Amino acid sequence: MSPDTERGPISLLTPEARSALDRSGYGSWRAIATADAVSLAFGFPYPESLPTARLQESTGAVLDDEGERALQYGGGAYADRLQTWVAKRETDRGIDLTDRDVLLTNGATHAIDSVCRAFLDPGDVVAVEAPTFMGSIRVFENFGVDVVGLPVDDRGLDVDAFADRLERARAAGDPTPTLVYTIPNFQNPTGTTLPEGRRVRLLELADEYDFVVLEDDAYGDLRYEGEPERPLCALDESGRVVRVGSFAKTIAPGVRLGWVVAPDPIRDAVDALAAGGTNTFTRSVVGHYCDAGHFEDAMPELRTAYADRRDAILAALATHMPDEATWTEPDGGFFVWLELGDDVDTDALLEEAIDAGVTFLPGSMFYPNDGGENALRLSFSYAEPDEIDVGIGALAAAIDAHRRG
Ligand SMILES: Cc1ncc(COP(=O)(O)O)c(C=O)c1O
Known part of the structure:
Protein backbone atom coordinates (compact mmCIF):
# COMPACT_ATOMS: atom_id res chain seq x y z
CA MET A 1 0.00 0.00 0.00
CA SER A 2 1.52 3.33 -0.99
CA PRO A 3 1.31 6.03 1.69
CA ASP A 4 -1.33 8.76 1.36
CA THR A 5 0.55 12.02 0.98
CA GLU A 6 -2.63 14.21 0.88
CA ARG A 7 -3.80 13.42 4.41
CA GLY A 8 -2.55 11.52 7.46
CA PRO A 9 0.91 11.61 9.08
CA ILE A 10 2.93 12.23 5.90
CA SER A 11 0.84 15.27 5.01
CA LEU A 12 1.60 16.57 8.50
CA LEU A 13 5.36 16.54 7.98
CA THR A 14 6.90 20.00 7.72
CA PRO A 15 8.16 21.16 4.31
CA GLU A 16 11.72 20.79 5.67
CA ALA A 17 11.05 17.17 6.71
CA ARG A 18 9.54 16.36 3.30
CA SER A 19 12.49 17.86 1.53
CA ALA A 20 14.90 15.96 3.85
CA LEU A 21 13.10 12.74 2.84
CA ASP A 22 13.55 13.61 -0.84
CA ARG A 23 17.24 14.25 -0.37
CA SER A 24 17.97 11.16 1.72
CA GLY A 25 17.71 8.79 -1.23
CA TYR A 26 21.20 9.45 -2.58
CA GLY A 27 21.43 6.30 -4.70
CA SER A 28 25.17 5.77 -4.78
CA TRP A 29 25.63 5.96 -1.00
CA ARG A 30 24.93 2.30 -0.34
CA ALA A 31 26.90 1.22 -3.41
CA ILE A 32 29.91 3.14 -2.11
CA ALA A 33 29.67 1.80 1.43
CA THR A 34 29.35 -1.83 0.39
CA ALA A 35 31.73 -1.82 -2.59
CA ASP A 36 34.57 -4.33 -2.63
CA ALA A 37 37.09 -1.59 -3.40
CA VAL A 38 39.78 0.60 -1.86
CA SER A 39 37.83 3.12 0.21
CA LEU A 40 38.79 6.72 -0.49
CA ALA A 41 35.21 7.90 0.01
CA PHE A 42 34.53 8.52 3.69
CA GLY A 43 36.34 10.49 6.36
CA PHE A 44 36.63 7.46 8.62
CA PRO A 45 39.64 7.12 10.95
CA TYR A 46 41.76 4.06 10.04
CA PRO A 47 40.65 1.06 12.14
CA GLU A 48 43.80 0.61 14.28
CA SER A 49 43.60 4.25 15.38
CA LEU A 50 40.45 3.55 17.38
CA PRO A 51 41.56 3.20 21.03
CA HIS A 294 45.67 9.13 26.61
CA PHE A 295 44.51 11.82 24.17
CA GLU A 296 47.87 13.61 24.13
CA ASP A 297 49.76 10.29 24.11
CA ALA A 298 47.91 9.13 21.01
CA MET A 299 48.41 12.29 18.94
CA PRO A 300 52.01 11.81 17.71
CA GLU A 301 51.22 8.36 16.33
CA LEU A 302 47.98 9.56 14.75
CA ARG A 303 49.73 12.48 13.07
CA THR A 304 52.51 10.27 11.75
CA ALA A 305 50.09 7.66 10.41
CA TYR A 306 47.92 10.28 8.67
CA ALA A 307 50.96 12.13 7.32
CA ASP A 308 52.17 8.84 5.77
CA ARG A 309 48.79 8.38 4.15
CA ARG A 310 48.74 11.99 2.92
CA ASP A 311 52.23 11.53 1.43
CA ALA A 312 51.13 8.26 -0.19
CA ILE A 313 48.11 9.83 -1.88
CA LEU A 314 50.06 12.85 -3.15
CA ALA A 315 52.79 10.59 -4.56
CA ALA A 316 50.20 8.31 -6.17
CA LEU A 317 48.35 11.24 -7.74
CA ALA A 318 51.64 12.56 -9.19
CA THR A 319 52.35 9.12 -10.65
CA HIS A 320 48.94 8.17 -12.03
CA MET A 321 46.85 11.25 -12.85
CA PRO A 322 46.45 12.66 -16.36
CA ASP A 323 48.18 15.99 -17.18
CA GLU A 324 45.11 18.21 -16.89
CA ALA A 325 44.21 16.98 -13.38
CA THR A 326 44.92 19.31 -10.44
CA TRP A 327 44.69 18.59 -6.74
CA THR A 328 45.18 20.25 -3.36
CA GLU A 329 48.12 19.46 -1.05
CA PRO A 330 46.80 19.64 2.53
CA ASP A 331 48.98 20.30 5.57
CA GLY A 332 46.60 18.26 7.71
CA GLY A 333 43.16 16.69 7.95
CA PHE A 334 41.81 13.82 5.86
CA PHE A 335 41.07 15.12 2.34
CA VAL A 336 42.42 15.94 -1.10
CA TRP A 337 40.22 17.67 -3.68
CA LEU A 338 40.82 16.53 -7.24
CA GLU A 339 39.68 18.51 -10.29
CA LEU A 340 39.56 16.78 -13.65
CA GLY A 341 39.00 18.03 -17.19
CA ASP A 342 35.59 19.46 -18.12
CA ASP A 343 34.86 16.31 -20.09
CA VAL A 344 34.66 14.22 -16.89
CA ASP A 345 31.39 13.89 -14.95
CA THR A 346 32.36 12.50 -11.55
CA ASP A 347 28.82 11.34 -10.68
CA ALA A 348 28.98 9.03 -13.70
CA LEU A 349 32.66 8.22 -13.09
CA LEU A 350 31.87 6.80 -9.64
CA GLU A 351 30.22 3.67 -10.99
CA GLU A 352 33.16 2.99 -13.29
CA ALA A 353 35.60 3.61 -10.43
CA ILE A 354 33.79 1.12 -8.19
CA ASP A 355 34.08 -1.47 -10.97
CA ALA A 356 37.79 -0.62 -11.25
CA GLY A 357 38.22 -1.10 -7.47
CA VAL A 358 38.12 2.32 -5.78
CA THR A 359 35.54 4.61 -4.21
CA PHE A 360 35.40 8.40 -3.77
CA LEU A 361 32.69 11.02 -3.28
CA PRO A 362 31.62 13.07 -6.32
CA GLY A 363 32.24 16.82 -6.07
CA SER A 364 28.58 17.77 -6.57
CA MET A 365 27.73 16.36 -3.12
CA PHE A 366 29.65 19.18 -1.47
CA TYR A 367 27.83 22.08 -3.11
CA PRO A 368 24.61 23.58 -1.79
CA ASN A 369 23.47 24.18 -5.38
CA ASP A 370 25.25 23.38 -8.64
CA GLY A 371 28.99 22.84 -8.87
CA GLY A 372 31.79 20.32 -8.60
CA GLU A 373 30.61 18.15 -11.51
CA ASN A 374 34.17 17.56 -12.72
CA ALA A 375 35.69 17.32 -9.22
CA LEU A 376 35.82 14.70 -6.48
CA ARG A 377 36.92 14.27 -2.88
CA LEU A 378 39.51 11.68 -1.91
CA SER A 379 39.84 10.71 1.73
CA PHE A 380 43.24 9.29 2.70
CA SER A 381 42.29 8.61 6.35
CA TYR A 382 41.07 5.03 6.14
CA ALA A 383 43.07 2.95 3.67
CA GLU A 384 46.69 1.83 4.20
CA PRO A 385 49.35 3.73 2.21
CA ASP A 386 49.97 0.82 -0.20
CA GLU A 387 46.22 0.39 -0.75
CA ILE A 388 45.99 4.11 -1.47
CA ASP A 389 48.48 3.71 -4.32
CA VAL A 390 46.45 0.82 -5.75
CA GLY A 391 43.25 2.86 -5.39
CA ILE A 392 44.63 5.91 -7.21
CA GLY A 393 45.93 3.65 -9.98
CA ALA A 394 42.41 2.22 -10.34
CA LEU A 395 40.95 5.73 -10.38
CA ALA A 396 43.31 6.76 -13.19
CA ALA A 397 42.23 3.69 -15.20
CA ALA A 398 38.55 4.53 -14.61
CA ILE A 399 39.09 8.16 -15.72
CA ASP A 400 40.77 6.93 -18.87
CA ALA A 401 37.94 4.48 -19.65
CA HIS A 402 35.29 7.14 -18.84
CA ARG A 403 36.86 9.54 -21.32
CA ARG A 404 37.08 7.00 -24.08
CA GLY A 405 33.51 6.42 -23.27
C1 LIG B 1 34.06 19.52 8.96
C2 LIG B 1 33.32 18.49 9.74
N1 LIG B 1 32.53 18.86 10.74
C3 LIG B 1 31.86 17.95 11.46
C4 LIG B 1 31.95 16.60 11.19
C5 LIG B 1 31.13 15.63 11.97
O1 LIG B 1 31.54 15.58 13.28
P1 LIG B 1 30.75 14.67 14.33
O2 LIG B 1 30.95 13.25 13.92
O3 LIG B 1 31.39 15.01 15.62
O4 LIG B 1 29.32 15.06 14.27
C6 LIG B 1 32.76 16.17 10.15
C7 LIG B 1 32.85 14.74 9.84
O5 LIG B 1 33.16 14.28 8.79
C8 LIG B 1 33.45 17.14 9.40
O6 LIG B 1 34.23 16.79 8.37
Missing part, protein backbone atom coordinates in the same frame (compact mmCIF):
# COMPACT_ATOMS: atom_id res chain seq x y z
CA THR A 52 39.54 0.12 22.00
CA ALA A 53 41.72 -1.02 24.93
CA ARG A 54 42.14 2.45 26.41
CA LEU A 55 38.40 3.16 26.24
CA GLN A 56 37.71 -0.21 27.84
CA GLU A 57 40.08 0.72 30.65
CA SER A 58 38.43 4.15 31.08
CA THR A 59 34.94 2.62 31.07
CA GLY A 60 35.99 0.22 33.84
CA ALA A 61 37.59 3.02 35.87
CA VAL A 62 34.51 5.25 35.61
CA LEU A 63 32.17 2.48 36.77
CA ASP A 64 34.54 1.37 39.55
CA ASP A 65 35.12 4.89 40.85
CA GLU A 66 31.67 6.42 40.42
CA GLY A 67 29.24 3.50 40.09
CA GLU A 68 25.62 4.62 39.80
CA ARG A 69 26.60 8.27 39.88
CA ALA A 70 28.18 7.90 36.43
CA LEU A 71 24.91 6.43 35.11
CA GLN A 72 22.56 8.91 36.75
CA TYR A 73 21.16 12.09 35.12
CA GLY A 74 23.93 14.69 35.23
CA GLY A 75 26.78 12.19 35.70
CA GLY A 76 29.61 12.53 38.19
CA ALA A 77 32.98 14.20 38.45
CA TYR A 78 34.49 12.56 35.35
CA ALA A 79 31.75 14.09 33.17
CA ASP A 80 32.58 17.54 34.56
CA ARG A 81 36.30 17.02 34.10
CA LEU A 82 35.93 16.77 30.34
CA GLN A 83 34.56 20.30 30.17
CA THR A 84 37.59 21.56 32.12
CA TRP A 85 39.94 19.56 29.87
CA VAL A 86 38.43 20.99 26.66
CA ALA A 87 38.48 24.51 28.11
CA LYS A 88 42.18 24.16 28.94
CA ARG A 89 43.07 22.98 25.43
CA GLU A 90 41.05 25.76 23.83
CA THR A 91 42.79 28.27 26.11
CA ASP A 92 46.15 26.88 24.94
CA ARG A 93 45.07 27.83 21.40
CA GLY A 94 44.81 31.46 22.46
CA ILE A 95 41.05 31.54 23.09
CA ASP A 96 40.10 33.59 26.12
CA LEU A 97 37.46 31.58 28.00
CA THR A 98 36.30 30.00 31.23
CA ASP A 99 35.05 26.41 31.68
CA ARG A 100 31.49 27.75 31.45
CA ASP A 101 32.03 28.97 27.87
CA VAL A 102 32.41 25.32 26.75
CA LEU A 103 29.29 23.30 26.07
CA LEU A 104 29.74 19.58 25.42
CA THR A 105 27.49 18.08 22.74
CA ASN A 106 26.80 14.72 21.07
CA GLY A 107 29.31 15.41 18.27
CA ALA A 108 30.03 18.44 16.10
CA THR A 109 26.89 17.88 14.03
CA HIS A 110 24.71 18.11 17.16
CA ALA A 111 26.64 21.26 18.06
CA ILE A 112 25.98 22.80 14.62
CA ASP A 113 22.30 21.85 14.79
CA SER A 114 21.97 23.47 18.23
CA VAL A 115 23.70 26.66 17.04
CA CYS A 116 21.30 26.80 14.07
CA ARG A 117 18.35 26.54 16.47
CA ALA A 118 19.65 29.61 18.27
CA PHE A 119 20.19 31.79 15.20
CA LEU A 120 18.19 30.69 12.15
CA ASP A 121 14.68 31.50 10.99
CA PRO A 122 13.18 30.01 7.80
CA GLY A 123 14.14 32.19 4.83
CA ASP A 124 17.40 33.40 6.40
CA VAL A 125 20.58 33.23 4.33
CA VAL A 126 23.41 30.94 5.43
CA ALA A 127 26.66 31.33 3.48
CA VAL A 128 29.08 28.41 3.19
CA GLU A 129 32.31 27.67 1.40
CA ALA A 130 31.49 26.00 -1.92
CA PRO A 131 32.41 23.18 -1.68
CA THR A 132 31.82 22.35 1.99
CA PHE A 133 31.01 19.41 4.31
CA MET A 134 27.74 17.90 3.04
CA GLY A 135 26.61 16.92 6.56
CA SER A 136 26.47 20.59 7.51
CA ILE A 137 24.66 21.59 4.29
CA ARG A 138 21.95 19.07 5.27
CA VAL A 139 21.65 20.52 8.78
CA PHE A 140 21.26 24.07 7.40
CA GLU A 141 18.68 22.94 4.85
CA ASN A 142 16.65 21.38 7.67
CA PHE A 143 16.03 24.90 8.97
CA GLY A 144 14.39 26.08 5.75
CA VAL A 145 17.12 28.62 5.06
CA ASP A 146 18.65 29.68 1.77
CA VAL A 147 22.13 28.09 1.66
CA VAL A 148 24.44 30.02 -0.67
CA GLY A 149 27.91 28.94 -1.76
CA LEU A 150 30.91 31.28 -1.56
CA PRO A 151 33.96 30.99 -3.83
CA VAL A 152 37.12 29.32 -2.50
CA ASP A 153 40.67 28.97 -3.79
CA ASP A 154 43.77 27.12 -2.62
CA ARG A 155 43.83 29.26 0.57
CA GLY A 156 40.22 28.61 1.50
CA LEU A 157 37.37 31.12 1.46
CA ASP A 158 37.97 33.96 -1.00
CA VAL A 159 37.14 36.71 1.47
CA ASP A 160 37.59 39.59 -1.02
CA ALA A 161 35.11 38.01 -3.43
CA PHE A 162 32.73 37.56 -0.48
CA ALA A 163 33.17 41.24 0.45
CA ASP A 164 32.24 42.28 -3.12
CA ARG A 165 29.20 40.08 -2.98
CA LEU A 166 28.06 41.55 0.33
CA GLU A 167 28.47 45.06 -1.00
CA ARG A 168 26.42 44.24 -4.09
CA ALA A 169 23.70 42.60 -1.96
CA ARG A 170 23.50 45.65 0.29
CA ALA A 171 23.35 48.03 -2.69
CA ALA A 172 20.55 45.96 -4.25
CA GLY A 173 18.65 45.67 -0.97
CA ASP A 174 19.05 41.88 -0.99
CA PRO A 175 19.38 39.93 2.27
CA THR A 176 22.88 39.35 3.64
CA PRO A 177 23.73 36.19 5.64
CA THR A 178 22.69 35.64 9.23
CA LEU A 179 25.39 33.01 9.61
CA VAL A 180 28.61 32.19 7.74
CA TYR A 181 29.90 28.64 8.15
CA THR A 182 33.60 28.02 7.65
CA ILE A 183 35.99 25.11 8.18
CA PRO A 184 39.21 27.13 8.41
CA ASN A 185 41.69 24.27 8.99
CA PHE A 186 42.19 21.43 6.47
CA GLN A 187 38.76 22.05 5.09
CA ASN A 188 36.36 19.26 4.23
CA PRO A 189 36.45 18.57 1.28
CA THR A 190 39.33 20.67 -0.13
CA GLY A 191 41.99 20.27 2.60
CA THR A 192 42.84 24.00 2.43
CA THR A 193 43.65 26.28 5.39
CA LEU A 194 42.53 29.89 5.72
CA PRO A 195 45.48 32.27 6.39
CA GLU A 196 45.30 34.75 9.26
CA GLY A 197 44.83 37.80 7.02
CA ARG A 198 41.65 36.29 5.59
CA ARG A 199 40.45 35.30 9.06
CA VAL A 200 40.81 38.88 10.27
CA ARG A 201 39.06 40.26 7.16
CA LEU A 202 36.17 37.81 7.61
CA LEU A 203 35.68 39.05 11.17
CA GLU A 204 35.68 42.67 9.95
CA LEU A 205 32.96 41.74 7.47
CA ALA A 206 31.02 40.00 10.26
CA ASP A 207 31.02 43.28 12.20
CA GLU A 208 30.16 45.37 9.17
CA TYR A 209 27.31 43.16 7.94
CA ASP A 210 26.22 41.80 11.33
CA PHE A 211 26.49 38.03 10.90
CA VAL A 212 27.61 35.15 13.11
CA VAL A 213 30.68 33.16 12.12
CA LEU A 214 30.37 29.43 12.79
CA GLU A 215 33.92 28.05 12.95
CA ASP A 216 34.03 24.26 12.54
CA ASP A 217 37.47 23.03 13.60
CA ALA A 218 36.89 19.27 13.36
CA TYR A 219 40.43 18.69 12.00
CA GLY A 220 42.47 21.38 13.80
CA ASP A 221 44.44 18.85 15.90
CA LEU A 222 45.53 16.91 12.83
CA ARG A 223 48.28 19.12 11.40
CA TYR A 224 51.18 17.28 9.80
CA GLU A 225 53.40 20.22 8.91
CA GLY A 226 53.69 23.99 9.34
CA GLU A 227 52.57 26.20 12.20
CA PRO A 228 48.95 26.36 13.40
CA GLU A 229 46.89 29.40 12.42
CA ARG A 230 45.13 31.21 15.26
CA PRO A 231 41.46 30.18 15.59
CA LEU A 232 38.86 32.70 14.41
CA CYS A 233 37.50 32.50 17.95
CA ALA A 234 40.86 33.73 19.31
CA LEU A 235 40.93 36.65 16.84
CA ASP A 236 37.33 37.66 17.53
CA GLU A 237 36.89 40.83 19.56
CA SER A 238 33.12 41.19 19.16
CA GLY A 239 31.83 37.86 20.45
CA ARG A 240 30.57 36.89 16.97
CA VAL A 241 32.35 33.58 16.55
CA VAL A 242 30.78 30.34 17.66
CA ARG A 243 33.35 27.58 17.55
CA VAL A 244 32.66 23.88 17.17
CA GLY A 245 34.99 20.92 17.79
CA SER A 246 34.75 17.13 17.77
CA PHE A 247 36.43 14.01 19.15
CA ALA A 248 35.28 12.04 16.07
CA LYS A 249 38.63 12.21 14.28
CA THR A 250 40.98 12.18 17.28
CA ILE A 251 39.34 9.53 19.52
CA ALA A 252 36.47 7.81 17.67
CA PRO A 253 33.34 8.84 15.73
CA GLY A 254 31.31 6.44 17.86
CA VAL A 255 31.83 8.36 21.11
CA ARG A 256 29.59 11.08 19.56
CA LEU A 257 31.20 13.88 21.49
CA GLY A 258 31.91 17.40 20.42
CA TRP A 259 31.72 20.90 21.84
CA VAL A 260 30.68 24.48 21.30
CA VAL A 261 32.68 27.45 22.49
CA ALA A 262 30.65 30.63 22.60
CA PRO A 263 30.48 33.70 24.82
CA ASP A 264 27.54 34.14 27.17
CA PRO A 265 24.63 34.50 26.55
CA ILE A 266 25.03 32.64 23.22
CA ARG A 267 26.42 29.59 24.97
CA ASP A 268 23.44 29.52 27.36
CA ALA A 269 20.97 29.91 24.48
CA VAL A 270 22.61 27.04 22.56
CA ASP A 271 22.60 24.93 25.73
CA ALA A 272 18.90 25.60 26.33
CA LEU A 273 18.09 24.53 22.75
CA ALA A 274 20.28 21.38 22.67
CA ALA A 275 17.36 19.11 23.51
CA GLY A 276 18.08 16.12 25.73
CA GLY A 277 21.55 17.28 26.76
CA THR A 278 24.70 15.25 26.19
CA ASN A 279 25.44 11.59 26.79
CA THR A 280 26.94 11.90 30.25
CA PHE A 281 28.25 8.34 30.34
CA THR A 282 30.49 8.68 27.24
CA ARG A 283 31.39 12.11 28.54
CA SER A 284 32.62 10.46 31.75
CA VAL A 285 34.56 7.77 29.88
CA VAL A 286 36.19 10.31 27.56
CA GLY A 287 36.75 12.58 30.59
CA HIS A 288 38.74 9.79 32.24
CA TYR A 289 40.56 8.99 28.95
CA CYS A 290 41.65 12.60 28.45
CA ASP A 291 42.52 13.20 32.09
CA ALA A 292 44.70 10.08 32.11
CA GLY A 293 46.75 11.63 29.29
